[in-house]
Amino acid sequence: MSGAAMARVRGQTPDYIIHGRCVVPGCVEGEALVTHDTISGWGGVSPMTGTIIESRHELNGVSFAGKVLVFPGAKGSSGWSSIFHMTRLAGTAPLALLFNVMTTKAALGAVVLRVPTLTDFDRDPLEVIRSGDLLRIDATQGYVEGWRTIR
Amino acid sequence: MVKLTGREEAMLAGEEGAAVRKAMELLIRYADALGAEDFVETNNVAGVPGSAPPWIKQYYAADGGDYRAVFSRFDLDADEVVDIPRMNAFSCHLQGGMDPMLWREQGMSEAAFDNFRSDEQQVAEHGIQLLKTCTPYLAGNVPVMGEHCAWMESSAVIFCNSVIGGRTNCEGRESTSAAMLARRIPNWGFHRDEYRKGQHSVDVAVPVDDVFEWGMLGYFVGDAVQDTIPVIEGAIAAPSLIRHKHFGAAAASSGGVEMYHMVGITPEAPGVEAAFGGARRGETFRYDAAARRSIYETLNSVGQCEDVDYVMLGCPHYSIEQIAHAAGLIEGRKVHSNSALWIFTSRSVKALADANGHTETLRKAGALLMTDTCSAISQAVPKGTRVAALDSAKQVHYLPAMMGIEGWYGTTADCIDAACSGKWRGRLA
Numbered sequence: 001m002s003g004a005a006m007a008r009v010r011g012q013t014p015d016y017i018i019h020g021r022c023v024v025p026g027c028v029e030g031e032a033l034v035t036h037d038t039i040s041g042w043g044g045v046s047p048m049t050g051t052i053i054e055s056r057h058e059l060n061g062v063s064f065a066g067k068v069l070v071f072p073g074a075k076g077s078s079g080w081s082s083i084f085h086m087t088r089l090a091g092t093a094p095l096a097l098l099f100n101v102m103t104t105k106a107a108l109g110a111v112v113l114r115v116p117t118l119t120d121f122d123r124d125p126l127e128v129i130r131s132g133d134l135l136r137i138d139a140t141q142g143y144v145e146g147w148r149t150i151r
Numbered sequence: 152m153v154k155l156t157g158r159e160e161a162m163l164a165g166e167e168g169a170a171v172r173k174a175m176e177l178l179i180r181y182a183d184a185l186g187a188e189d190f191v192e193t194n195n196v197a198g199v200p201g202s203a204p205p206w207i208k209q210y211y212a213a214d215g216g217d218y219r220a221v222f223s224r225f226d227l228d229a230d231e232v233v234d235i236p237r238m239n240a241f242s243c244h245l246q247g248g249m250d251p252m253l254w255r256e257q258g259m260s261e262a263a264f265d266n267f268r269s270d271e272q273q274v275a276e277h278g279i280q281l282l283k284t285c286t287p288y289l290a291g292n293v294p295v296m297g298e299h300c301a302w303m304e305s306s307a308v309i310f311c312n313s314v315i316g317g318r319t320n321c322e323g324r325e326s327t328s329a330a331m332l333a334r335r336i337p338n339w340g341f342h343r344d345e346y347r348k349g350q351h352s353v354d355v356a357v358p359v360d361d362v363f364e365w366g367m368l369g370y371f372v373g374d375a376v377q378d379t380i381p382v383i384e385g386a387i388a389a390p391s392l393i394r395h396k397h398f399g400a401a402a403a404s405s406g407g408v409e410m411y412h413m414v415g416i417t418p419e420a421p422g423v424e425a426a427f428g429g430a431r432r433g434e435t436f437r438y439d440a441a442a443r444r445s446i447y448e449t450l451n452s453v454g455q456c457e458d459v460d461y462v463m464l465g466c467p468h469y470s471i472e473q474i475a476h477a478a479g480l481i482e483g484r485k486v487h488s489n490s491a492l493w494i495f496t497s498r499s500v501k502a503l504a505d506a507n508g509h510t511e512t513l514r515k516a517g518a519l520l521m522t523d524t525c526s527a528i529s530q531a532v533p534k535g536t537r538v539a540a541l542d543s544a545k546q547v548h549y550l551p552a553m554m555g556i557e558g559w560y561g562t563t564a565d566c567i568d569a570a571c572s573g574k575w576r577g578r579l580a
Contacts (some may be wrong), residue, residue, distance in 0.1 A: 023184045038407075043527075043549055055552050075378060075407040078303040081323030082199075085225065089210050103378070104320040104340060107184040111177070112228045112325050117184070 005031075005149070009134055014145035016128050020098070020118035024110045025140040030095040032133040032146070033067035035059045036126055038101075041109065042079030050092030068135050069094040070125050073101030080105035085112040096137045098125050098144065118142065153182035153337070154189045162333060169233035170223075174329035177228050178337065181326055187337035194334060195300040195317075197243040197287050197307065198327025200226055200279055201235075202270040204248075205262070218273035226328035237278035238331040243292050244274050245304050246285045246468075246528050250521040251498075257521070257531040279331065283523040284497030286396065286468040288315070291499060296418060299342055301330040305409070306400035306467045306545065312410035314395045316418040318342050321409050341410060347419060348428030349412050351376045352435040355385030357443050362397050363542065363562040368438060369398035370544040371446045373406025375436040382412045382426040385438075390416050393470050400467050401544035447579045450544055450560035453551040454575065458489065461536040462570040463526050463550070464563065465495030466543035471503050473563070474520065478509040480567040486517035487573035491533040494518060495525045518570070526550055540569040540577070 006029050037058050039045070044054040050065035065087070074080050087093040097110050097117040110117035116139035129135070129146055136145040155163065163179070165172040182190065201222040214220035214232045223232040248267055249259045259267075275281055282290045285304050294300050294317030302308050302319045311317040320340040322330070330336045340346050353375065359368045365387075372381050381402075390413070402408040412420035420426035464477060477494060486492045494513065496504065501522045504510045510520045526532050527549045532539065538557040541547050542565070551558035559569070561577030569575050 021186065024180075043553060073378075076305070076404075078305055078308065078321045078323055081325055082225075085228070085325065086207070089207065089225075101378075102185065104185065104322060104326070108181055108323040108326050111180045111184050114228075 006134055009147040012147065014136075015148045016146045018125055018128060018144045018146070019122045020142055020144070021120040022139050022142050023097070023107060023117035023119050024115060026116035027138045027140065028068075028096050028116050029134070029136045030066065030068045032070055032129050032131055032135050033059070033062070033064050034070040034126065034129050034131045036072065038072050038075040040076030041074065041081070041083035041105065042077035044076055045083050045087070047083050047086035047092065048090050050087050050090070050094070063092065064094045065092040066095055068096045068098065068137065070098045070129050072126065073099050074103050074105035074109060078105070081108040081112055084109040088113055096139070098129070098137075100124065100126065118144065153179055153187055159190065159335065168236060170227070170235050171239070171332050173223065173227040173229040173233055174332035175335070177325060177329045178333055178335055182337035182339070185337050185339045187339040189338050190335040191299045191338045191342050192334055193299045193301045193330055193336050194240050195292065195294055195298060196240045196327050196330045197245050197282070197292065197300070197302040197304065198322065198331070199245055199303065199324050200242070200328040200331060201273060201277070202247065205266055218270065222328065226325055228325055235277060240331050240334045242279045242331040243282045243287050244279050245282065245287065245307070246525070247271070247283050247523045248529055249531070250523055253519060253521050256519060257529060258534065259531070282497060282499075284468045285525070286470070286497060289468065289470050289500060290497040299336070301327050301336040303327050305403035305407075306396070308409055309399035309403045309411070310396060312341050312347070313399060313412070313417050345428070347410060348380065349382035349426045350379040351381050351433035352431060353381045353383040354435055354437045355383060355387050356437060356439040358386045358388060360388040362394050365394040366397040366401050366544040367443060367446045367450065369401030370405045370450060370548075371438050371442055372411065373402035373404060373408050376406060376408060378407035378409070379433070380410050380412065381408065382414065382420065382423065384414045384423070387413055387416065393473055396467050396470070397543060404545040404548040444579060447560070450547050453547070454538070454557050454559040456538050456557055457575045459538050459540045459559065459569040459573060459575050460490050461533050461539045462490065462492045462566045463495070463539055463541055463546060464492070464566060466525050466527070466541070466546035468525075469494055469496045469500070471500050471507075474500065474504045474509050475507065477563060477567060478512040480564055481516040481518060481571065482512050484516055484571045486570050489573040490570050492518035492567070492570040493526070493533070494520050496520065496522055498522045527553055530554065532556070538575075540566045540575055542566045
């Protein structure tokens with residue numbers, strides 16, 4: 001994520017603010033990657049590249065490395081957390097997680113990823129946030145500020 | 152913040168050693184992430200503790216690159232390496248990476264086998280039982296109604312919750328490894344009464360009376376209700392352990408179902424009201440002849456070529472009843488020279504199959520009975536495999552996509568016929 005782009009918007013009023021519950025605390029700024037499909041860990045993600053490999057997934061072939069991953073929730077095998085844990089080791093982890101449906105897979109995955117994570121939002125992030133938006137996430141305080149890059 | 156008992160405070164303070172302290176620290180982060188108010192005690196944990204491929208050990212080379220390093224840094228997600236004692240809970244190792252005898256046939260290298268064997272020795276030395284299966288309930292770990300468990304493996308989780316009435320969420324590697332030490336797991340989700348109630352109805356309008364039919368119904372149900380709890384009623388007949396096993400594995404794969412109710416069949420559904428915890432709610436999905444045909448076609452949509460070069464049975468791991476059935480079907484016949492038949496089970500069930508002569512019957516026919524793993528877990532298929540035949544909806548869901556091969560779904564008899572003729576002849580009756 002380009003620091004320059006973030007610096008440009010930093011003085012401006014955000015286009016939207018979404019409040020949520022803290023899952024993993026922390027603050028980060030970065031670019032959004034949004035999917036309306038749930039994500040499988042084991043069998044759905046290649047940890048070496050941070051790429052979604054599930055066939056028929058709308059992000060098939062796309063890497064979430066260094067992005068704020070905005071998604072409905074986790075599905076599939078109980079290997080979810082360990083696959084995302086491996087992305088942390090491989091340097092391909094997402095920068096932060098924003099998801100709607102709380103499950104043990106998503107919670108544990110977020111914990112071992114050690115990235116700022118929010119859930120239980122006052123507005124559906126899948127309706128508001130678009131891929132490419134610049135986000136400032138304060139998971140500790142429980143909010144996301146977003147700036148549109150394409151208007 | 153999660154509330155701690157005095158005992159849990161003591162564990163966090165390190166009174167039971169550094170490893171238990173690190174385990175509690177991880178479990179507290181996890182409980183807070185979930186929003187759990189407190190912990191439940193568990194003495195039944197099933198996971199994949201400490202085993203790791205060489206690249207993960209290499210990653211922790213500065214910490215020693217051994218079992219202790221991997222368990223501390225990866226399993227407990229700790230920033231430092233601590234001594235790992237014997238586990239405190241009844242702890243079981245689920246499926247592993249290869250067959251301990253037939254690993255060469257599975258295409259594994261000598262180096263991979265050495266890594267596997269050294270991990271396994273460490274697992275045993277840490278007091279973890281080597282069940283080496285996705286079906287712990289067939290290999291010596293059968294929970295009882297209401298027992299709080301911490302299990303991995305989606306097909307075992309759904310069996311535990313639905314068929315037995317045990318209580319577990321779909322746990323992960325790190326939470327189960329921590330629970331083995333701390334004997335705690337967050338009191339959230341399926342540990343709580345209110346979470347275990349039905350959310351949608353499924354009306355079964357065509358007879359579902361054998362394992363092939365139960366597998367298709369499971370695949371339909373998961374696709375319909377996704378990760379919610381279905382209440383299934385209607386023409387479901389002849390429930391048995393293996394039918395539930397295939398139904399649950401399929402529903403957990405196509406949707407992510409972690410618990411289901413079958414009215415009059417599963418223990419928490421004596422009636423519709425009990426299953427829903429009150430009035431019926433949600434949507435109603437109907438499984439009729441058209442839905443059945445559509446599921447069969449979906450499961451066979453990755454099959455084009457009728458020349459079958461691999462037949463895999465044992466997803467989830469076969470029971471002794473299923474091995475006996477397969478041995479009976481193939482006795483006196485031969486696996487075709489263009490094909491191969493591998494059947495997967497646990498080590499304890501294999502010992503029984505050996506004693507009964509089933510392993511020998513299969514061997515004489517040219518089939519192999521393997522343990523510990525499966526083709527999807529190990530990404531191991533016979534060399535040159537292009538078209539597989541499977542009697543498991545779950546395996547059809549995963550294996551062809553993972554290996555880039557074609558796949559057929561049929562009855563066990565269809566699959567044995569394909570192994571012996573090299574041709575797929577399965578049809579929907």
